[in-house]
Amino acid sequence: MSELSSRYNLKDAEKRLYQEWETKGTFRPRSDHGKPASGKPYVIVIPPPNVTGILHMGHALNNSMQDILVRWNRMKGRDTLWVPGVDHAGIATQNVVEKKLAKEKKTRWDLGREKFLEEVWKWKHEHGNTITRQLRRLGASCDWTRERFTMDEGCSKAVREAFVTLYERGLIYRGHYIINWCPRCQTALSDEEAAHKDVQGGLYHIKYPMIGKNPPYEKMGEDHMVVATTRPETMLGDTAVAVHPNDSRYKHLIGKKILLPLVNREIPVIADEFVDPEFGTGIVKVTPAHDPNDFAMGHRHKLEQVNILTPDGKINEKGGAYKGMDRFEARKRVLQDLEAQGLFVRRDSHLHAVGHCYRCDTVVEPYLSKQWFVKMQPLAEKALKAYDQGKTVFYPDRWTKVYLNWLRGIRDWCISRQIWWGHQIPAWYCRSCQTAGKEDVIVSRTTPENCPHCKSKNIQQDPDVLDTWFSSWLWPFSTLGWPEKTKDLEKFYPTSDLITAPEIIFFWVARMIMAGLEFRGEVPFNRVYIHGTVRAQSGLKMSKSLGNVIDPLEVIEEMGADPLRYSLVMLSAQDVYLSREKFEVGRNFTNKVWNACRFVLMQLQDLAFASTDSKQFEGLELSLPSRWILSRFEEKAAQIEKHLSQFEISQAAIELYHFVWDDFCDWYIELAKPMILSQDAALKLQTQKALFFVCEKILRLLHPFMPFVTETIWQQFKNKAQDSSQWADTLMLAPWPVEARGRFEDRRAQQAIGMLQEAVSGIRDLRARFQIAPSDKLKAVVVCKEKETQEILKTFEREVKVLARLEELRCVQEFQKKGAMVGNVFTAFDVFISLEGILDLEEEKKRLQKKIKETEQWIENILKKVENPSFAEKAPKEILEKEKEKLTDAKNLLISYQNQLASIG
RNA sequence: GCGCGGUUAGUUCAGUUGGUUAGAACGCUUCCUUGACAUGGAAGAGGUCAGAGGUUCGAGUCCUCUACCGCGCACCA
Numbered sequence: 001m002s003e004l005s006s007r008y009n010l011k012d013a014e015k016r017l018y019q020e021w022e023t024k025g026t027f028r029p030r031s032d033h034g035k036p037a038s039g040k041p042y043v044i045v046i047p048p049p050n051v052t053g054i055l056h057m058g059h060a061l062n063n064s065m066q067d068i069l070v071r072w073n074r075m076k077g078r079d080t081l082w083v084p085g086v087d088h089a090g091i092a093t094q095n096v097v098e099k100k101l102a103k104e105k106k107t108r109w110d111l112g113r114e115k116f117l118e119e120v121w122k123w124k125h126e127h128g129n130t131i132t133r134q135l136r137r138l139g140a141s142c143d144w145t146r147e148r149f150t151m152d153e154g155c156s157k158a159v160r161e162a163f164v165t166l167y168e169r170g171l172i173y174r175g176h177y178i179i180n181w182c183p184r185c186q187t188a189l190s191d192e193e194a195a196h197k198d199v200q201g202g203l204y205h206i207k208y209p210m211i212g213k214n215p216p217y218e219k220m221g222e223d224h225m226v227v228a229t230t231r232p233e234t235m236l237g238d239t240a241v242a243v244h245p246n247d248s249r250y251k252h253l254i255g256k257k258i259l260l261p262l263v264n265r266e267i268p269v270i271a272d273e274f275v276d277p278e279f280g281t282g283i284v285k286v287t288p289a290h291d292p293n294d295f296a297m298g299h300r301h302k303l304e305q306v307n308i309l310t311p312d313g314k315i316n317e318k319g320g321a322y323k324g325m326d327r328f329e330a331r332k333r334v335l336q337d338l339e340a341q342g343l344f345v346r347r348d349s350h351l352h353a354v355g356h357c358y359r360c361d362t363v364v365e366p367y368l369s370k371q372w373f374v375k376m377q378p379l380a381e382k383a384l385k386a387y388d389q390g391k392t393v394f395y396p397d398r399w400t401k402v403y404l405n406w407l408r409g410i411r412d413w414c415i416s417r418q419i420w421w422g423h424q425i426p427a428w429y430c431r432s433c434q435t436a437g438k439e440d441v442i443v444s445r446t447t448p449e450n451c452p453h454c455k456s457k458n459i460q461q462d463p464d465v466l467d468t469w470f471s472s473w474l475w476p477f478s479t480l481g482w483p484e485k486t487k488d489l490e491k492f493y494p495t496s497d498l499i500t501a502p503e504i505i506f507f508w509v510a511r512m513i514m515a516g517l518e519f520r521g522e523v524p525f526n527r528v529y530i531h532g533t534v535r536a537q538s539g540l541k542m543s544k545s546l547g548n549v550i551d552p553l554e555v556i557e558e559m560g561a562d563p564l565r566y567s568l569v570m571l572s573a574q575d576v577y578l579s580r581e582k583f584e585v586g587r588n589f590t591n592k593v594w595n596a597c598r599f600v601l602m603q604l605q606d607l608a609f610a611s612t613d614s615k616q617f618e619g620l621e622l623s624l625p626s627r628w629i630l631s632r633f634e635e636k637a638a639q640i641e642k643h644l645s646q647f648e649i650s651q652a653a654i655e656l657y658h659f660v661w662d663d664f665c666d667w668y669i670e671l672a673k674p675m676i677l678s679q680d681a682a683l684k685l686q687t688q689k690a691l692f693f694v695c696e697k698i699l700r701l702l703h704p705f706m707p708f709v710t711e712t713i714w715q716q717f718k719n720k721a722q723d724s725s726q727w728a729d730t731l732m733l734a735p736w737p738v739e740a741r742g743r744f745e746d747r748r749a750q751q752a753i754g755m756l757q758e759a760v761s762g763i764r765d766l767r768a769r770f771q772i773a774p775s776d777k778l779k780a781v782v783v784c785k786e787k788e789t790q791e792i793l794k795t796f797e798r799e800v801k802v803l804a805r806l807e808e809l810r811c812v813q814e815f816q817k818k819g820a821m822v823g824n825v826f827t828a829f830d831v832f833i834s835l836e837g838i839l840d841l842e843e844e845k846k847r848l849q850k851k852i853k854e855t856e857q858w859i860e861n862i863l864k865k866v867e868n869p870s871f872a873e874k875a876p877k878e879i880l881e882k883e884k885e886k887l888t889d890a891k892n893l894l895i896s897y898q899n900q901l902a903s904i905g
Numbered sequence: 906g907c908g909c910g911g912u913u914a915g916u917u918c919a920g921u922u923g924g925u926u927a928g929a930a931c932g933c934u935u936c937c938u939u940g941a942c943a944u945g946g947a948a949g950a951g952g953u954c955a956g957a958g959g960u961u962c963g964a965g966u967c968c969u970c971u972a973c974c975g976c977g978c979a980c981c982a
Contacts, residue, residue, distance in 0.1 A: 006942065196979080203982085229982060242982095276981055284982050293980045353979075366980095398909065402977070405908075409978085502977085533976090537917085559944095570930085573919065574910085575975090582917080585930065588944045599941030646921095654919075654929075669941075761948085767936090768948040774937060805939090858926055871962040879924050879963090886925060 008594035010560050014708045026732050027141045029081045037079035043495040044082045045476050050089035052096050055134035057534040060552040063140045064565040066499045071704035075736035081492055083479045084142035088151040090422040090468040091185055091359045097123050113420050120421050139561045139707045148479045150471040158478035159423045159471050160445050167443045171375045178295045179414045181367030182357035183313025187418040188371050192506050194355035194364045203350035204232045207343040211257040228280030233330040236319045237306040240286040245271035247282055261343050270301050289368040372416040379514040380410040386523050395529045395647040406506050415467045422465030432456035473511035476524035498525040529647040532575040555583050562706035563587040573650040590709055596665050597713040600695045610692045610721045625671040626690035627749035632663050633694050634744040641738045674802045697737040752792045762824035762831040763804040777807035783815045784829040817903050825896035827889040841904050848901045855894045862887045
C-alpha cells in the first residue's frame with residue numbers, strides 16, 4: 001500500500017540526499033542566491049578539525065549541535081552561513097608523516113625540508129579530506145564552497161599580516177627564555193601544550209660538600225648541605241645553591257662555596273626569598289637553564305646558565321662523563337655515582353605535576369632557548385574590557401570564570417616551533433648586519449630580496465614555523481577573507497555563535513577573542529556555547545589506546561546518521577557517557593517518526609486537501625482531539641524555540657521526543673483513527689486535515705535534529721500533495737513553524753483531553769490488574785463529580801470506548817453500584833468496571849488501604865501548611881489558592897477510595 | 906594548594922528564577938502480534954534527592970561545613 005517500508009533504512013538515501021542538497025547549493029547563504037533574508041545573518045565557523053583527524057564522537061556531537069543551530073536558523077529565514085574547514089595541525093600532522101617515513105627507515109632530515117614538505121602536502125591531498133567526507137555523512141550543512149584550510153593562500157596571508165602587525169605594535173618579541181621543550185618532537189611548546197599530569201616520582205636528597213671539606217660528610221651545614229630534587233640529573237647544570245635569607249639554620253653559609261659533586265664545579269650559596277624554608281631541607285639547588293624558577297633566580301643573581309641537554313633529551317658535552325646518555329638513563333647513573341661517593345641520602349616518594357607533550361605524551365623539559373613570543377597582557381586587557389562591556393557571553397555561564405581566570409593570569413605565548421610543517425615565521429636575518437653587530441632582524445609581509453638596512457642579499461628566513469594556534473586564532477575572519485576587505489567579511493563578521501568543547505577554551509576560544517579585538521576591533525562571535533565532553537561509559541575519555549571508542553561511522557552504517565545525532569544530542573545536557581545501547585534511543589525514535597508519518601500517508605491517499613496553512617482551520621468546528629493537538633503543538637513549538645535560543649539543545653530534543661511520541665503518536669493518532677473511520681464526512685475530513693497539518697509541522701520541528709528522515713518523508717508528502725507549488729524545494733528551506741502565539745491555544749481542549757486520558761488509563765489499569773483479556777467485552781461506568789465533567793466525557797464516549805476496548809460506557813453523576821465492581825478514582829470522576837466470577841479481592845483491598853493511607857498523609861501535609869498562620873500570612877495568594885484546591889482534591893480522592901473499599905468489603 | 910563541576914529510581918541522567926504527592930530514558934514485572942510502528946502497545950513496581958547544620962510559611966532547588974567522585978589551573982624544588 002505504501003511505498004515506505006515498516007522500518008526506515010536510509011543508508012543509501014542519506015548519501016543521495018546529501019549530495020542533492022549540496023549540489024543544489026542549499027547549504028549556501030540565501031544571499032548567494034539573491035534571496036531575501038530576515039533578521040541578522042546567522043554565522044558559525046566550524047572548529048576546524050585536524051587534517052589528520054577522523055570523525056570521533058566528540059566531533060559528532062559538536063557538529064550535530066552546530067548543524068541543529070544552523071538548520072534551525074536557516075529555516076527561520078536568516079541569511080545563514082556555516083563555514084567549514086580543516087586545521088593543518090602542525091605537530092600532529094608532521095608526526096603522522098614522520099611515522100610513515102619511519103616505516104621506510106627514513107627521517108625528515110634524510111629528505112630535507114623541501115622534500116619533506118612535499119611529502120606532507122602529498123599526504124594531505126590523499127588523506128586530508130577524510131574528515132570532511134565524514135562530516136557530510138553526519139549531515140553537516142556546511143557551505144563547502146567556502147571551505148578553508150589553515151595553510152591555504154588566504155589563511156597564510158592572514159597569518160603573515162597578523163604576525164607583522166603584532167611585531168609592529170611591539171607585541172611580538174624574540175628572546176632567550178625557559179620554555180617547554182618536547183625532546184621527542186624536538187620543538188618548543190606553549191604553556192598550554194604542556195599538559196600537567198600528576199606523577200608519583202621521587203624526591204631525592206643529595207649531599208653537596210662544602211669547599212675544603214673531606215669525606216665522610218656528616219655535619220649538615222658545616223661540611224655539607226643537603227638539597228632535595230625531583231630531577232637529580234639536572235645537578236650537572238647547577239650554578240648555585242639557595243637558601244632563604246632569614247633562615248637562621250643557614251644564614252652563616254650565605255656567600256660560602258660548595259663543590260658540586262660529579263662535575264666538581266665551585267658554586268656559591270646564595271640567599272633568595274623564593275626558597276621555602278619549610279619544604280625539604282630548605283636548601284634549593286639552582287639550575288638556571290633547566291627550571292623556570294631557577295632561571296628567574298639566576299637572573300636576579302647573575303648566575304651562569306649551563307645547558308646540559310641536547311634537543312633530543314640527551315646529556316650534552318657539559319655533562320662530562322654522562323655525555324650522550326638519555327636524560328632518564330643519566331638520572332639513574334647520577335644517583336648510582338652519588339651513592340658510590342656517599343653523597344646520596346635518601347629517596348622520598350613524591351607526587352608532583354609533570355608536563356607532558358599534548359601531542360606525543362613525552363615528558364617535556366623546561367629548556368632554555370631562543371624563541372618568538374607574543375606579549376599577551378595588552379591583548380588580554382582588551383578581552384577583559386570586552387567582557388566588562390558584555391560582549392562575551394558564555395553558555396553555560398560557569399565557563400566565564402574559567403575564561404576570565406586564564407586571562408587575568410595570562411603569560412606570554414611562545415609561538416615558534418622547531419618543526420617544518422606550518423607557517424614559516426616571516427622573519428629574516430641579515431648576516432652582514434649581524435657581523436657588523438647591528439640589528440639583524442627583518443620582519444616583513446612580503447618576502448624580502450635584500451636587507452632593508454644594508455641592502456645585502458645575504459639574508460635568511462627564520463627556519464622555525466608558527467604554533468598551529470597562531471593560524472587558528474584568526475579563523476573567524478581569515479576564513480571570511482581577511483586581510484582583504486571582502487564582501488563576506490563585511491556581511492558575516494562578527495559571527496553569531498561559537499560551539500565548541502571545553503578543552504580548547506584557552507588554546508582557541510580565548511585567543512580568537514583576543515585576535516578579533518586586536519585585528520578587527522570586534523569580538524569574533526557574540527556567544528560561546530561550551531558543550532560537554534564525550535566519554536566512554538566508564539567515565540574515561542574515549543581513546544584509541546584504551547580501546548573504548550565507539551566509531552560514529554559504524555553507528556551511521558548500522559543505524560543511520562539521524563539516530564546517531566538524536567541520541568547524542570538527547571544525552572548532552574552535560575558530559576555524554578556513551579555505550580552502544582545508548583544509540584537505541586535515537587534509533588527507536590527515528591523509527592517511530594518514520595512509522596507515524598507512514599501512517600499519516602496511508603490514511604490520506606488523496607492529499608488534495610492537504611494544506612500547510614493554519615488559516616484552513618479558521619471558521620472550522622474542529623473536534624476536541626484536533627483542537628488539543630494543535631494547542632499542544634503550538635505550546636511545544638514555542639518551548640523548543642526557547643530552548644534552542646538558549647543552547648538547551650538536549651532539552652529541546654527531549655521535549656520534541658515526548659511531544660511526538662506521547663502526544664502525537666500515543667494519543668492523537670489513536671484518537672484520530674475512529675474519527676477517520678467515522679461516517680461523518682465532515683469529521684473525517686477535518687481530522688485528516690489536522691493530522692496532516694500537525695504531522696508536517698512536526699517534520700519541520702524535527703528537521704534540524706534528524707535531517708535525513710524528515711526530508712525523505714516530507715518529499716513524499718510533497719509529491720502527494722495536489723498543489724505542491726507553494727511548498728519549498730526542500731524541507732531545509734521550509735519555514736520554521738513557530739507562529740504567532742495563541743492561534744491554537746485551547747485550554748478547554750487541553751483540560752478535556754486530560755480527562756479523557758485519565759479515564760482511558762484508569763480503565764486500562766483495571767483491565768490489567770484484574771487480568772481481563774483484551775477480547776473480553778467490558779462495561780464501564782464513569783461517575784462524574786460535576787455536571788460539566790459529565791458533559792465533557794459524554795462527548796468522548798466513542799473515543800473512550802475504542803481506546804479502552806469497551807462494549808458499553810455510561811457517564812453518570814449518580815450511581816448505584818450493582819454486583820461486584822472495582823474502580824479507579826481521580827479528582828474529577830471515578831471509573832468502574834463490573835467483575836464477574838472474580839472472587840479474590842484481597843489484593844485490591846490492600847491496594848485501596850495503601851492508597852487511603854497515602855491520601856490521608858497527603859491531606860495531613862497540606863493541612864499542616866494551610867493551618868500554619870504564617871503560611872497564610874506570607875505565602876503569595878495564588879499559592880494559597882493552589883493549596884486549597886489541592887486540599888479539596890485530596891479530600892475528594894479520599895472519599896472515593898473509602899467508598900470503593902466499602903463497596904468491595 | 907586554588908578553582909570548578911558532580912553526588913536524585915537497579916543504571917544513565919533531567920529538574921529553569923525556592924511553591925502540586927520529585928520526572929524521563931534504559932532495565933525490571935505482568936499482559937498484548939489490535940491494519941503505522943514488537944526498533945511497538947498497555948499497565949505496574951521502584952527514590953527519607955550523599956551527610957550534618959542553617960535561612961524560609963515552604964528547600965532536590967539558597968547558605969555553611971563534611972565526605973566521596975570527576976575536571977581544570979598552579980614554579981613548592
